[in-house]
Amino acid sequence: MRYPIGIQSFEKIRNGGYVYVDKTDLVYELAKGSIYFLSRPRRFGKSLLISTLKAYFEGRRDLFEGLKIIDLEQEWRHYPVVSFDFNLGEKENAKGLRSYILSVIAKYEGQYAISPLKDEESNEISSDVSLRFNHLIEELHQVTGHPVVVLVDEYDKPLLDLIDTGEAADEKQMESNRQLLKNLFSVFKAADAHLRFVLLTGVTKFSQVTMFSGLNQPDDISLSNRYDTLLGITEQELHTVFAEPIRELANSLGKSEGDTKELLKKRYDGYHFSKRMKDVYNPFSILNTFINLDMRDYWFSSGTPSYLVRLLGNTPEDIMQYTGKKYTEQLFIDYKADSAMPLPMIFQAGYLTIKGYDKDFNTYLLDYPNNEVKQGLITLLANDYLQLKGLAVSWVQRIVTAMRDGDLEQVRKLLTAFLAETPYSMRPKKDKKDRELYFHYTFYLLMRLISCYTVYTEKQLSEGRADCIVETQDYVYIFEFKLDGTADEALQQIEDRGYAKAYEADSRYIYKIGVSFSSKTGTIEDWRYGLTQTDTESEK
Numbered sequence: 001m002r003y004p005i006g007i008q009s010f011e012k013i014r015n016g017g018y019v020y021v022d023k024t025d026l027v028y029e030l031a032k033g034s035i036y037f038l039s040r041p042r043r044f045g046k047s048l049l050i051s052t053l054k055a056y057f058e059g060r061r062d063l064f065e066g067l068k069i070i071d072l073e074q075e076w077r078h079y080p081v082v083s084f085d086f087n088l089g090e091k092e093n094a095k096g097l098r099s100y101i102l103s104v105i106a107k108y109e110g111q112y113a114i115s116p117l118k119d120e121e122s123n124e125i126s127s128d129v130s131l132r133f134n135h136l137i138e139e140l141h142q143v144t145g146h147p148v149v150v151l152v153d154e155y156d157k158p159l160l161d162l163i164d165t166g167e168a169a170d171e172k173q174m175e176s177n178r179q180l181l182k183n184l185f186s187v188f189k190a191a192d193a194h195l196r197f198v199l200l201t202g203v204t205k206f207s208q209v210t211m212f213s214g215l216n217q218p219d220d221i222s223l224s225n226r227y228d229t230l231l232g233i234t235e236q237e238l239h240t241v242f243a244e245p246i247r248e249l250a251n252s253l254g255k256s257e258g259d260t261k262e263l264l265k266k267r268y269d270g271y272h273f274s275k276r277m278k279d280v281y282n283p284f285s286i287l288n289t290f291i292n293l294d295m296r297d298y299w300f301s302s303g304t305p306s307y308l309v310r311l312l313g314n315t316p317e318d319i320m321q322y323t324g325k326k327y328t329e330q331l332f333i334d335y336k337a338d339s340a341m342p343l344p345m346i347f348q349a350g351y352l353t354i355k356g357y358d359k360d361f362n363t364y365l366l367d368y369p370n371n372e373v374k375q376g377l378i379t380l381l382a383n384d385y386l387q388l389k390g391l392a393v394s395w396v397q398r399i400v401t402a403m404r405d406g407d408l409e410q411v412r413k414l415l416t417a418f419l420a421e422t423p424y425s426m427r428p429k430k431d432k433k434d435r436e437l438y439f440h441y442t443f444y445l446l447m448r449l450i451s452c453y454t455v456y457t458e459k460q461l462s463e464g465r466a467d468c469i470v471e472t473q474d475y476v477y478i479f480e481f482k483l484d485g486t487a488d489e490a491l492q493q494i495e496d497r498g499y500a501k502a503y504e505a506d507s508r509y510i511y512k513i514g515v516s517f518s519s520k521t522g523t524i525e526d527w528r529y530g531l532t533q534t535d536t537e538s539e540k
Contacts, residue, residue, distance in 0.1 A: 004016075023049075034219075035195070038199065038222055043283075050085075057078075059076045081149045102127065112143050164310045203348055204345060245290040266370060273354070322352065324367050327366060328362065331343060351373055352367060408529055435519045481517060
């Protein structure tokens with residue numbers, strides 16, 4: 001089986017004998033509409049979708065032989081297709097962005113022998129993108145006799161790299177780029193009679209007021225029940241299209257097919273793009289896993305957007321507050337470039353996804369999609385927030401071993417030593433709340449870096465919220481923190497609020513651990529714990 005890693009051309013995939021997950025029945029349904037907007041994370045197949053639609057609207061029936069659409073489409077008309085790919089070239093400045101747009105328009109003018117629109121006063125070719133683009137669409141319709149199809153890939157790329165850099169010049173440039181794109185897209189409203197179909201794709205949906213106000217509102221299908229599996233790989237598709245690769249992977253890993261499917265699910269599944277909660281696997285990671293016969297964090301390691309690092313860097317503790325919470329749709333769909341509210345960007349970039357829908361309150365539960373994203377994001381935040389060059393592998397292995405074996409003294413020593421090495425300049429000094437949050441968040445990041453264990457922060461229990469709970473195969477660790485207090489006070493809170501009651505029927509050993517942090521030394525000052533297993537209890 002040939003895997004189309006990095007190939008975004010539908011024609012090349014079909015002619016090259018690469019594996020193709022057939023979504024053409026959904027493409028056919030989509031093509032019945034008029035103007036759409038689709039948001040999906042990077043490397044989820046947006047460019048391939050654009051290429052597929054281009055081939056379809058150009059009437060390339062030969063490329064679709066053997067696919068579902070062959071039994072659906074009867075006419076196969078050839079429409080003029082204009083496509084923009086804002087991934088190409090340098091467009092972070094107005095000159096570069098304007099030059100790219102005008103070069104695309106000029107390409108189609110030449111292809112269809114259309115005379116470029118000229119400025120009435122100077123009689124030179126117009127550099128006004130909206131007037132020139134509108135002229136192109138009208139002339140294409142007249143020349144070909146068919147309305148025009150416009151496909152826009154990664155429309156938001158000229159904006160994303162300029163978000164929240166803190167530079168006044170970038171803010172000014174972002175507004176300039178936004179206005180230029182707004183002028184371009186406003187043509188869709190003026191040229192509506194000459195258009196057959198329009199699709200804009202991107203990672204983010206910028207505020208409609210500032211970006212799409214000049215055009216007929218596109219049908220946003222980003223959370224559509226009908227199109228939630230248009231991109232990505234469903235579980236059924238994985239188990240049928242990739243049945244043989246799964247067997248090969250299982251043999252390579254020395255595991256059963258059932259265990260291998262479960263590993264793939266935990267690591268790469270978990271995306272949901274509508275309230276019907278249809279599981280979607282990350283296609284980039286799945287294809288790379290099969291071609292390498294090895295499970296690694298392919299999608300996350302392929303590049304983390306700089307804008308996301310900047311947004312999370314400003315409010316790093318917010319990631320704890322955002323995960324496992326319910327939100328109305330408005331809070332995570334329309335994005336405004338404001339670091340004070342990074343939730344929409346985190347969601348739309350694919351680092352959080354829908355994990356539940358409450359129809360009574362019309363709210364969505366958001367959380368990490370899978371282990372690849374959870375571990376990758378936590379590692380990213382830890383390195384950025386703690387200013388690490390990368391935790392020593394030996395340190396991680398030692399603390400994993402200590403927690404696996406229930407060696408609380410070794411866990412204490414490792415955590416104390418790590419915190420003691422954190423530079424004084426990194427610790428907040430303003431007020432107690434900030435200092436307490438720093439220690440809480442630092443501890444959380446360190447625990448999440450131990451990816452083989454289940455970690456909860458602020459876990460809601462019957463009588464309150466436990467600061468942190470870590471579950472291993474044989475042990476459950478319940479942590480409560482106090483800043484400049486005593487470990488006994490923290491341990492007593494665990495007892496008083498019954499944090500361990502949820503694990504009364506659990507056969508594992510339960511460690512209840514009170515931890516006191518010192519704002520003066522920046523590390524663990526005191527540590528007390530109790531051990532529970534069935535009816536046996538001890539305290540140290």
